[in-house]
């Protein structure tokens with residue numbers, strides 16, 4: 001299964017998540033669909049509050065109250081994870097789907113040595129001897145660039161970068177097939193961030209896991225991912241292979257995000273005013289395109305008719321966007 005590139009590892013269909021608020025439901029993720037093949041790296045980007053972390057947590061069903069999954073399917077390796085019982089979902093978490101969060105390093109247990117934390121995870125899920133688990137823990141620390149000589153270290157004896165690497169080692173301990181990285185290096189300085197991402201990419205090539213990589217940094221995503229999906233106010237508005245997305249973004253929101261990003265490679269001019277305004281209130285989203293109010297290209301239709309996600313006309317069918325500027329005669333698709 002793992003090696004068959006035609007199989008989908010993950011097929012998220014019309015996923016909706018709401019937060020209970022003041023007796024009502026506020027939909028933070030609204031009918032979002034995307035897929036991941038084995039070993040594929042998909043980036044997920046969009047402004048703060050657009051629903052990225054809500055999706056990251058929804059996939060392995062780690063959302064807590066007041067969040068409620070209100071619709072859709074999360075088909076992982078052929079099984080809808082939203083339809084299985086708690087025992088089955090616990091078996092999938094960490095073994096098949098692992099998560100690394102921005103502050104994952106703070107989730108390390110401060111009073112346990114790294115070896116104990118890694119051995120715990122390994123032995124909790126795998127029937128191996130303590131000796132074998134310690135050996136695997138050492139290998140994992142080597143893999144993430146900490147080195148097995150730090151096995152006996154406590155988290156406070158490590159730098160932030162090392163702690164985040166340790167969190168990555170724990171996530172990889174059971175050889176998951178999907179690793180969800182939610183802003184995994186944002187809290188670190190850029191040099192350490194770059195080092196960790198380069199190593200992660202190397203590990204991904206070696207171990208072959210798929211990655212859902214959440215970041216607001218499109219330049220970073222373009223280097224690290226195969227494809228990028230852009231969210232706006234709970235909806236997916238564009239998705240494409242990474243370089244075509246950077247060089248040929250279609251949705252005015254994606255273009256605005258790119259124009260607002262700091263220019264690292266001389267491709268764009270820096271413009272902090274490229275995206276004036278703020279996303280709509282999710283408790284009362286506008287009826288048409290959610291971006292219309294901020295969009296300089298908005299037409300009348302945009303204010304009342306929500307554009308479906310469609311392939312760009314005449315272009316690569318994997319480049320899809322939800323924008324009336326392009327929607328003419330194709331059918332709605334999954335990203």
Ligand SMILES: Nc1ncnc2c1ncn2[C@@H]1O[C@H](COP(=O)(O)OP(=O)(O)OP(=O)(O)O)[C@@H](O)[C@H]1O
Nearest residue numbers: 019028047048049050051052053054055066216282
């Ligand atoms: N516990 C909560 N209770 C109520 N609303 C929430 C809760 N957590 C998130 N939300 C709302 O859900 C929406 C999506 O939040 P989410 O954290 O998924 O966004 P994000 O894209 O990850 O943002 P960021 O880039 O800031 O991490 C936001 O409007 C947020 O206010």
Ligand SMILES: [Mg+2]
Nearest residue numbers: 052053054182
């Ligand atoms: Mg987030």
